Amino acid sequence: MKSILTITAKSVSRVFLGLTFLINAGVTHGAELPEFSALPDWSGTWSRRGGTVFDSGSWTLNGVLTDPSQPGAGVSAPGTRAHPPYNAEWEAVYQEHLALRDAGLFPDPLTRCISHGFPRIFNALAPVEFVVRPEQTWILAEHTRATMRIYTDGTEHPPAEARWHNFYGHSVGHWEDDTLVFTTVALKGWRDRDSVLDRSGLVLSDQAHATTRIRRTEENGEDLLLVEITLEDPLALTAPWVVEKRFYKDAAGTRIFDYECNEYNRAIVDEQGRSMILDEDGKVLNY
Amino acid sequence: MKSGFKGIITAILLLGCQLAAAHHSTVGQIEEASIEISGVVKEFQFKNPHSWIQVMVKDDSGEEVEWSVEWLIPNILMRQGYNPATFRPGDEVRVRLRQHVSGSPMGEFDGAIKADGSIVGRWD
Numbered sequence: 224m225k226s227i228l229t230i231t232a233k234s235v236s237r238v239f240l241g242l243t244f245l246i247n248a249g250v251t252h253g254a255e256l257p258e259f260s261a262l263p264d265w266s267g268t269w270s271r272r273g274g275t276v277f278d279s280g281s282w283t284l285n286g287v288l289t290d291p292s293q294p295g296a297g298v299s300a301p302g303t304r305a306h307p308p309y310n311a312e313w314e315a316v317y318q319e320h321l322a323l324r325d326a327g328l329f330p331d332p333l334t335r336c337i338s339h340g341f342p343r344i345f346n347a348l349a350p351v352e353f354v355v356r357p358e359q360t361w362i363l364a365e366h367t368r369a370t371m372r373i374y375t376d377g378t379e380h381p382p383a384e385a386r387w388h389n390f391y392g393h394s395v396g397h398w399e400d401d402t403l404v405f406t407t408v409a410l411k412g413w414r415d416r417d418s419v420l421d422r423s424g425l426v427l428s429d430q431a432h433a434t435t436r437i438r439r440t441e442e443n444g445e446d447l448l449l450v451e452i453t454l455e456d457p458l459a460l461t462a463p464w465v466v467e468k469r470f471y472k473d474a475a476g477t478r479i480f481d482y483e484c485n486e487y488n489r490a491i492v493d494e495q496g497r498s499m500i501l502d503e504d505g506k507v508l509n510y
Numbered sequence: 511m512k513s514g515f516k517g518i519i520t521a522i523l524l525l526g527c528q529l530a531a532a533h534h535s536t537v538g539q540i541e542e543a544s545i546e547i548s549g550v551v552k553e554f555q556f557k558n559p560h561s562w563i564q565v566m567v568k569d570d571s572g573e574e575v576e577w578s579v580e581w582l583i584p585n586i587l588m589r590q591g592y593n594p595a596t597f598r599p600g601d602e603v604r605v606r607l608r609q610h611v612s613g614s615p616m617g618e619f620d621g622a623i624k625a626d627g628s629i630v631g632r633w634d
Contacts, residue, residue: 478588480588480589482559483558484558486557486558486559487557487559498539502578502616503576503578508612508614508615509539509612509614509616
């Protein structure tokens, strides 16, 4: 009798845990998965061109506006605004961040070794890899050792009240021929002041969500992964904001290496947001 | 990492200064023009988030000064063909860098030329 009760208790516990998992991780319905052989070949490593910011017009060097066509500038989809269509409240936040950045007082979370998050993973400095499987696609970024998972197995987003807002959010998608289409919700946004879209200080709220389309194409004989992201944010934006990032296939044999940001970090940010550089003995070198 | 380095980080955190580990925000901190130093490599710190070349340089009074020269993240350097042995302790080098505006013995690496004439980085 005791053993039956124990087994029953364990079973109930497992069912409860399973239900809890489904609520928190998203529910999977029996989607018809594509054949592995039908999926596009996105193997190899891919490097972004076009700068590490979304809003090319924002990029300055030491406060001086640079030519958007130069390295460091961003790329926006044709016919769309480079500048996010902020409402007045969030435009003011953005302008404040730009001013702080130009004064060297906007500590980029990345400089504190905090991972990119989404959509900033598409602004990453170093190459990325795409692992395409019928049930999931993984985006692996070398810089900050980031992994983003996109479920294509019929998983649905968790209900709003059960979402855990984090740096990469929760992404589910499907294939439209050779295009991966996915939506992302449950992002942190600027709620904890540690997740930005790029180094300019561009931020969105935790209510931001996105629809992303990725497909492989060619440009001037080069293999290209075209990433188009439509960002919507009922708190911060007055209209959908479409941005585009381009990843070109690296030469065969290009390797991804380990990246541990905290391995030997000689810089710290003080309470004013200044970066202090330490020497071997811990003495501040630059202030 | 020397104990002194660890020590100051610990001390700063304990003081509650709300400091956080960070790497390179150099907006407005680096001179545009390069300078050149000559010395001997003490250590090549081929580590993330950025590599550092420590160079011992004699100043005008003959005193040795340790320069900290910041370079790219090791991952990028590996793909460019560099590795932890690119600089070895004891290598005699001339280094071009853009110095920090404070005048401290630190800056950002442009290039170097070794005693054997080999060039690292940019040496136009």
